[in-house]
Amino acid sequence: MSETLFTKIINREIPADIVYEDDLTLAFKDINPQAPVHLLIIPKKHIATINDIEEGDREVVGHLYYVAAKLAKEMGFAEDGYRVVMNCGENSGQTVFHIHLHLLAGKPLGWPPYTDKMKQA
Template sequence: MNNDLIFQKIIKKEIASNILYQDNIVTAFDDIHPKAPIHILIVPNYLIKTANDINKKNKNIIAHMFYIAVKIAKQKNISEDGYKIVINCNKNGGQEINYFHMHLLGGTKLKTLY
């Protein structure tokens, strides 16, 4: 299966996944290869390939993704201790799937990347 289609299949519930949140704009689900005790992916419900593809038409989706990330962080009780929101862009930025998404990571002390 083409990795770039996996998020679309999760959104449509064609692949079993632990969906934690879904509305008409975004879907959030557990990462299958977690890098922290809490590692949740938040994806738009329609394809935006990379951060470079954010434009005037879809920029409000990105704000909604951040809003949902904060909402989930509060539900998971990691908002007070802290968490990371990570967005990778293209190969050298660490993006493995060509579908814009953010990682919400928490539940432990996280290392800085710089």
């Protein structure tokens, strides 16, 4: 298994503000939040990108979305709405090659989600 920043968080080698954990997943606050609520939900199993998801990973990938909905309800923003995003590869903005959901909430989120840098490209 490749050692990533997220692997080190799972193994408690580096700290994170963990908000949820179960046998399959870990959720923690993003250190560079893009919304008032910005959580990362990761599988404990290392899967580098969406392209690396195999048939046997269906349960864990589905479980990531289950955890996102559970946290949205428990944290009180499910009814107001939230966004869940998973990037794949460098051109999408993926910087840690261990799949993860970004759970964003707490403000109106526009669409499309362009940044100034992307608009110039």
